[in-house]
Amino acid sequence: LICTMNVSVAQLAEVQLHQDRIRNICILGHVDHGKTTMSDSLIASNGLIHPKMVGKLRFLDSRDDEQSRCITMKSSSISLLYAHDSPDNRVPTIEDGAHLVNLIDSPGHIDFCSEVSTAARLSDGGVVLVDAVEGVCIQTHAVLRQAYTERLKVCLVINKIDRLIVELCMSPDEAYHRLRAIVMEVNGILSLFQSERYLSEADAITFRAPDSDAQKSDNPADDSETETETDESDELVFRPESGNVAFVSAIDGWGFRTDLFAEIYAKKLGCSAVALRKALWGDYFFNPKLKKIVGRKGNANGKLRPLFVQMALDPIWQMYAASGVHNLVQ
Numbered sequence: 315l316i317c318t319m320n321v322s323v324a325q326l327a328e329v330q331l332h333q334d335r336i337r338n339i340c341i342l343g344h345v346d347h348g349k350t351t352m353s354d355s356l357i358a359s360n361g362l363i364h365p366k367m368v369g370k371l372r373f374l375d376s377r378d379d380e381q382s383r384c385i386t387m388k389s390s391s392i393s394l395l396y397a398h399d400s401p402d403n404r405v406p407t408i409e410d411g412a413h414l415v416n417l418i419d420s421p422g423h424i425d426f427c428s429e430v431s432t433a434a435r436l437s438d439g440g441v442v443l444v445d446a447v448e449g450v451c452i453q454t455h456a457v458l459r460q461a462y463t464e465r466l467k468v469c470l471v472i473n474k475i476d477r478l479i480v481e482l483c484m485s486p487d488e489a490y491h492r493l494r495a496i497v498m499e500v501n502g503i504l505s506l507f508q509s510e511r512y513l514s515e516a517d518a519i520t521f522r523a524p525d526s527d528a529q530k531s532d533n534p535a536d537d538s539e540t541e542t543e544t545d546e547s548d549e550l551v552f553r554p555e556s557g558n559v560a561f562v563s564a565i566d567g568w569g570f571r572t573d574l575f576a577e578i579y580a581k582k583l584g585c586s587a588v589a590l591r592k593a594l595w596g597d598y599f600f601n602p603k604l605k606k607i608v609g610r611k612g613n614a615n616g617k618l619r620p621l622f623v624q625m626a627l628d629p630i631w632q633m634y635a636a637s638g639v640h641n642l643v644q
Contacts, residue, residue, distance in 0.1 A: 318361050319359070319405050326393055336413070337416070337439065338416045338436055339441065340433040340436070341417070341441045342443070343454060347454075351372075354368040354369055354372065354373055368564070372384070385421075385423060387423075389421065391416055394415045396412070418436065418437060434464045440457075446489075446492065447478065450499045469560065470497065470500055470558060471561075472497075475563045486628050555572055557572075572626070575626045597613075601618060
């Protein structure tokens with residue numbers, strides 16, 4: 315949920331003096347996938363707007379034509395204060411690990427792709443938003459390629475989880491398969507980009523002159539470059555258990571990663587939070603008879619439900635049912 319804190323300009327200026335605590339983060343995604351609403355949620359966490367105005371105010375759409383057409387045309391930025399652990403919603407300080415985040419909200423329409431390119435080149439990292447209902451769209455491919463080209467540190471955020479509950483009336487099990495398919499599709503796109511790069515480099519090596527090839531083999535820096543490229547390819551995979559995938563509902567002001575539920579249930583089950591986080595995604599199930607987590611072989615009869623469904627999605631579905639939302643799948 316949105317945890318609000320009242321941040322002053324003086325507090326932002328204090329963190330701005332420490333350059334190692336400044337990050338430029340852009341929000342990328344297809345049109346109408348919730349980028350501006352996501353920005354409103356993050357702005358509300360700093361107390362600049364009321365949480366009830368999230369998605370209605372469209373704070374970063376400052377132009378009149380953007381407000382009237384409900385579409386972002388120009389990239390807009392704002393400085394926000396962030397700390398991973400801020401006790402009692404207190405404004406974090408340098409000692410608390412506070413960072414100054416220059417958040418850039420970019421357009422999603424293909425006609426404004428130049429704005430997206432500019433935002434990506436100015437950023438240290440990015441957030442790729444995907445609508446849980448619409449899934450991966452044309453512009454999602456474009457922003458993923460832009461992020462890959464600029465070598466951004468990117469996180470995948472699957473937005474509008476609430477639509478799976480309220481509009482599509484999916485059960486938690488159906489929603490899990492939907493979310494899993496989206497993650498696999500995005501990883502497939504990144505794998506395609508890596509394959510294209512590999513083939514282009516292989517062609518360059520094939521047509522290179524023998525003399526330059528010999529000089530290349532004598533250069534010890536080449537091995538380090540190869541290792542660096544291998545490390546980058548490992549990082550360019552979205553895995554919820556690695557913490558680079560989040561599931562959110564920006565309009566309702568909540569979101570989570572698997573490590574959040576892992577910490578909650580690790581205390582109850584008396585197990586390691588790190589081990590539980592790895593089991594909270596994929597073919598892992600909880601066997602109530604054996605009272606332990608089993609893999610696919612332990613679910614030979616197919617009656618057990620995935621841990622992610624039981625520990626993460628079921629409570630969210632119950633929360634929406636208790637709030638009086640109609641047309642829910644019980």
